[in-house]
Amino acid sequence: MAIAGLALGLYLVFQPQNPAIEHGSAAAGMLFFARGIFATVAARRIMTILAQKTFLFELRDRRRVAELAKANQRLELLARTDPLTGLANRRRMTETLSRIWGSDKRCLDGAAMLMCDIDHFKKLNDHLGHAEGDRCLVEVARIILENVRRDHDHVAPTAAKSSSCFCPG
Template sequence: MLNWVKRLWSPGVAGNPARLRRKIELCNQVGLFGAIATIPYQLFYFFYDFALYRGVFLFNLLFMAAYLSVLLLNHRGWHKAARNVLLVNVCSQLFIVTSFIGSGAGVHLFYFTFASIVVFVFQCLSALRYAFIMVTLGVLYLSAHFLFAPGSVPAPVPSPWIDVMYAGSVAGVLALLGVFLYLFRKQIDEAEDELTRTNQYLETLSNTDPLTGLANRRVLDETLEQEWARLARWPGALSVIMCDVDHFKLFNDRYGHDGGDRCLQQITAALQGVLSRPADLLVRYGGEEFAVVLPGTDEAGSRYIGEKLRQAVERLNIPNEKSVTAACVTISVGVSGIDHFSPDANRHGVDHLLKRADQALYQAKASGRNQVVFLPYLGASVRAGQQ
């Protein structure tokens, strides 16, 4: 039902930024509800004594047309004109109608409804302009209240209808405020949902490699810090694997960058197929390098996983005519791990674990590629590099 009603105030909304869309919607809502709220008064004027209330009845027809023109102006994209027409129309209608039937009918109470939402109707409303509008609304209300007593107007509403109309005006003011506040709440909820989705998308974008869909180095650093902190609290093991595609530059030269991208995507799928635990993290470290974090995995387990990764890529049988060591694409694998947390580990930190895996990778490449080399977390230093 609400979706059907929302279509009534949708003119001019599509194609605009979210902030402006909400203001256009509110402007249309005020215009639509302003026309609707006038109808009960028009029915009274028409059926009770049309000859007496002819003037106010005809004026209200003009005001209702002006309210509906707000939707037309927004539909044409004239949003500033729509807001100005709405402001002038509300201020004029309440003052002129009160001048016909008297302040006892309570029509001028609708100034409070408009004053409570006017700041949301205008975009980039300055404090000075907002204060001017509020003062104007206050002056119009006080003028209508004190100048147009029932005995000094051309078409006063007789008793007991004056009390009925006043009660109706109060009910109308409260009802419109309730409706607008409900719609504000809906808009706020929608804006918060949109913001949450945007933040989630941006977070995913900042943490994801666009080519492979894997986590990126930022996620690797965060995960290693978390796992290192966990290791410091509870005894356990932690291993890291570094993989590098052998002769990938030669592959790119032969098959082009598109071929290289497809190759990396196929390797990604093969590596993912080896890792079965949710806690294991596969990361595109950069270029043709991949990294794997294996929480709770000791030396034997990490060696086993490293060999499985190497075999998985080799089984792809991706031709690499330029390779000098194999006829197909292969990877070299460096593995490092720590089985228990010690004072030395606390001194070197988690970066040393990644460095040792990188040193192991260098040894694997220097020893002929397409093999797995393991280096423990603590041991003799090896010059790190890439070939």
């Protein structure tokens, strides 16, 4: 802006003093030069505004992508977790079994599966109600989880009344 103003000022000072140019031509030249300076300054300002808007849009898009990734992670967790016990659900159990008995090299030494059945669970549900049955399932899941010792062991409910513990290797 300052350079444009200085250039226009110099042009306005020296152009009318040029004896080789008529005053009408000098005035027309000054107007033409002034319009060019104005257009250059305006274009530069517009480019700056567009660059700032582009930057803000990119920031917004990055934030939206991060929010979407976070939402997808939550959905993935919900899709693989039993809502009552917080254990991995049957889908996760099936994926884990496929991985363990499929291409996982840790399975070369073998794998073990423990299935637990809660005796008389239906009677407990019928006699004390489903809320008490749910508390029983949560407590059984907690006890099993407390006793899983290795990071690659998995616990998942396989039905409404049982849990499975997968212990690869």
